[in-house]
Amino acid sequence: xxxxxxxxxxxxxxxxxxxxxxxxxxxxxxxxxxxxxxxxxxxxxxxxxxxxxxxxxxxxxxxxxxxxxxxxxxxxxxxxxxxxxxxxxxxxxxxxxxxxxxxxxxxxxxxxxxxxxxxxxxxxxxxxxxxxxxxxxxxxxxxxxxxxxxxxxxxxxxxxxxxxxxxxxxxxxxxxxxxxxxxxxxxxxxxxxxxxxxxxxxxxxxxxxxxxxxxxxxxxxxxx
Numbered sequence: 001x002x003x004x005x006x007x008x009x010x011x012x013x014x015x016x017x018x019x020x021x022x023x024x025x026x027x028x029x030x031x032x033x034x035x036x037x038x039x040x041x042x043x044x045x046x047x048x049x050x051x052x053x054x055x056x057x058x059x060x061x062x063x064x065x066x067x068x069x070x071x072x073x074x075x076x077x078x079x080x081x082x083x084x085x086x087x088x089x090x091x092x093x094x095x096x097x098x099x100x101x102x103x104x105x106x107x108x109x110x111x112x113x114x115x116x117x118x119x120x121x122x123x124x125x126x127x128x129x130x131x132x133x134x135x136x137x138x139x140x141x142x143x144x145x146x147x148x149x150x151x152x153x154x155x156x157x158x159x160x161x162x163x164x165x166x167x168x169x170x171x172x173x174x175x176x177x178x179x180x181x182x183x184x185x186x187x188x189x190x191x192x193x194x195x196x197x198x199x200x201x202x203x204x205x206x207x208x209x210x211x212x213x214x215x216x217x218x219x220x221x222x223x224x
Contacts, residue, residue: 019172045058047090067165099112108180115174116171135153
C-alpha cells in the first residue's frame with residue numbers, strides 16, 4: 001500500500017484534473033477530497049470495454065491514499081484489473097448534491113454540489129490480508145463499526161468476491177456553493193429565485209422479519 005508524506009497536503013494538478021470550465025471551483029487539498037469521498041456511499045467506476053466506455057455504480061471505501069472498489073470475481077472490470085500489466089485504466093467519480101439553485105432565467109439554473117474525480121490504473125487485490133482489510137473498510141464505510149459486529153466472510157464468500165485498488169494520485173475536487181448568478185438585466189423579473197437545500201437523512205431502523213427477540217438496535221446505528 002502506498003503512503004503519502006504528511007507534508008504533502010494537496011494533489012498535484014494535471015491536464016486531466018484541471019477543469020476546462022469554472023476552474024475557480026476546483027480543489028486539490030486532501031482534506032476536501034477525503035471529506036467528499038468519505039461522505040459518499042456510491043462511486044461510479046468508468047473504464048473502456050471492447051472499445052466502448054462503460055460506467056458502473058458500485059460500493060467503495062477509502063483507506064488512506066487508496067480507494068478500494070468491490071465487485072464479483074466474474075465481472076469484466078475485476079478480471080481486467082487482475083492482469084498485472086497494465087492493469088485497468090479507470091476514472092472514479094463521486095458527487096453530492098447540496099442544493100437546487102433556481103435563477104430568474106432558465107440558463108442560470110444550477111446545482112450546489114461537491115464532487116471528486118480520480119484517474120489512474122486499478123489493480124486487483126490478491127494479498128489476503130489486504131483483501132480482508134479492504135472488505136472490512138467497505139462494510140465500515142457504509143456503517144462505521146459494522147464489520148466488528150457481523151460475521152466475517154468465509155472462504156467461499158472470499159472466493160466469490162474481488163476487490164480492486166486505485167491509488168489516489170491524480171485527483172481533484174470541484175464544488176459549487178452560493179446562490180443564483182442572474183444577469184443584471186434580469187434582476188427585476190417577477191420570478192422567485194434562491195436555493196432549495198438538499199440534505200441526506202436517515203429513517204427509523206426497520207428490523208428484519210426474522211430478527212431474534214431481544215436484539216436491540218446497536219448504538220453505532222442509532223448514532224447515524
